[in-house]
Structure formats: C-alpha cells, structure tokens
Amino acid sequence: MPRHDRDEVARRAGYATWQEAVGATAHLGQQEAGRALGVSHPTIRTWRAELGVGVAAARPSxxxxxxxxxxxxxxxxxxxxxxxxxxxxxxxxxxxxxxxxxxxxxxxx
Structure with missing residues (x-):
C-alpha cells in the first residue's frame, strides 16, 4: 500500500490541508471520498479515524x-x-x- 503525503494529496484535490480535505468529504462514503481525493478507501478510513470523523456514527441495531x-x-x-x-x-x-x-x-x- 503506498504511503501518501497527506498535504500533497489535499493540495492536488484543492484543499489547504489534509484535515480540511477529510472534513470536506466526511459526508461521502469511504470509496467516494477516496475517488475524490485520489487515494484508496482504506487510507480514507485511517485518516478519518485519526481525526475522529464519522467513527462513532450511531447505526441502528x-x-x-x-x-x-x-x-x-x-x-x-x-x-x-x-x-x-x-x-x-x-x-x-x-x-x-x-x-x-x-x-x-x-x-x-
């Protein structure tokens, strides 16, 4: 799995920081966000977990x-x-x- 320079990925996608990029794509599914930012969805999952974005979303049982x-x-x-x-x-x-x-x-x- 390639390692990405987070800020470089964000700049290529039009965001100032990777935190801003993750926040701006938080409403998207992992695969959609990955396509929008040009990284894999496991990378998106890792970044979201580090920022606590969407990790604790309540789901019905x-x-x-x-x-x-x-x-x-x-x-x-x-x-x-x-x-x-x-x-x-x-x-x-x-x-x-x-x-x-x-x-x-x-x-x-």
Missing amino acids: AQQRAAAFRADPGDQRHGSANGYRNLGCRCEACTRAWTDYQRSRRTGG
Whole structure:
C-alpha cells in the first residue's frame, strides 16, 4: 500500500490541508471520498479515524432495522426468502417465498 503525503494529496484535490480535505468529504462514503481525493478507501478510513470523523456514527441495531422492515409493507424485500429468514417477517408474501425456496431446495430445482 503506498504511503501518501497527506498535504500533497489535499493540495492536488484543492484543499489547504489534509484535515480540511477529510472534513470536506466526511459526508461521502469511504470509496467516494477516496475517488475524490485520489487515494484508496482504506487510507480514507485511517485518516478519518485519526481525526475522529464519522467513527462513532450511531447505526441502528439489527433488531431495529428488522422492525423497520416489518413495519413498512412497501419495502421491496417483502416477498423474499431473506425477508422471512433474516428479517423475521411473517407476512403472507414472505412466508410464501420461504416455502417456495425450501421446496426448491428439497426437490433440487
């Protein structure tokens, strides 16, 4: 993995310092920020960790995400085996998808 002169990377991207560059791209995902600054996303992750940018962002738990899925009947994942198995949805469409999936596994089709 190449080592980058942080300030040189920032100057090439139009920023005065690497801290400013990291702060200005904090709203982007790691890969998008890496493309914008011309470095790899692991480099962005390291720089963000050193500055404490986006490291402690709260994310909903798996249970909260599953509950939000089950509460939203318009979610595109309804009617899938994933909705039944991983997200715990027992609506008619998800139950049917899970039954069909299991049947196809048993019959080899």
